[in-house]
Amino acid sequence: MGWIALLLLAAAAMAALVLLRVDRLLWSMVGAALMLGAAGYAWQGSPMLAASPAQPDRLRVAEDPSLVDLRERMLGRFTADAAYLIAADAMSRAGDTRSAARAILGGLNRYPQSLMLWTGLGTTLAMHDGNQLSPPAVFAFQQAIRLAPEHPAPLFFLGLAQVRAADYVAARRSWARALALSPAQASYRRDIAVRLALLDRLLAERG
Structure with a gap:
């Protein structure tokens, strides 16, 4: 050509x-x-090679908008530390999870006790590492759990990362604990329960 x-x-x-x-x-x-x-x-040049469209440097990361909404219902939105997560979300949607993690780390330098940012960091690091729970991602989730041991959000998003890593048994434990910690009147309780039920069905099918 x-x-x-x-x-x-x-x-x-x-x-x-x-x-x-x-x-x-x-x-x-x-x-x-x-x-x-x-x-x-x-x-x-390579005149004998067939033409092909250019490929982007990074793969785009698919993000479920319902998870962002769920996170905001669990952890809030209109806070100073939330601004860092909003910026990181935009970077993750563009496939730049490295910059997203850096944005969250910048927020943690200013708000080191932020449950929201430690939870978001764990999720972002797991995505950056190919949906694998690397030691840094596990550490971030552990920090979030240490800061708020009775809050369901860190356990829920840890479970989500475990599902993405195909560790369904561990994810089931995390989501069951997150559901147990969710207040009965919380708007997000049903979201967790539905996902847990779907995971139970998957585990039953797998035997």
């Missing part, structure tokens, strides 16, 4: 020379330029 495009370009250039009535003395200069370009392409 590369050679065909190059030949078409040369033909178009010659046609333009004729139509524009360029002095024939200049034709040799144009021809030399075209030949130089062809030689460079043959040397450094």
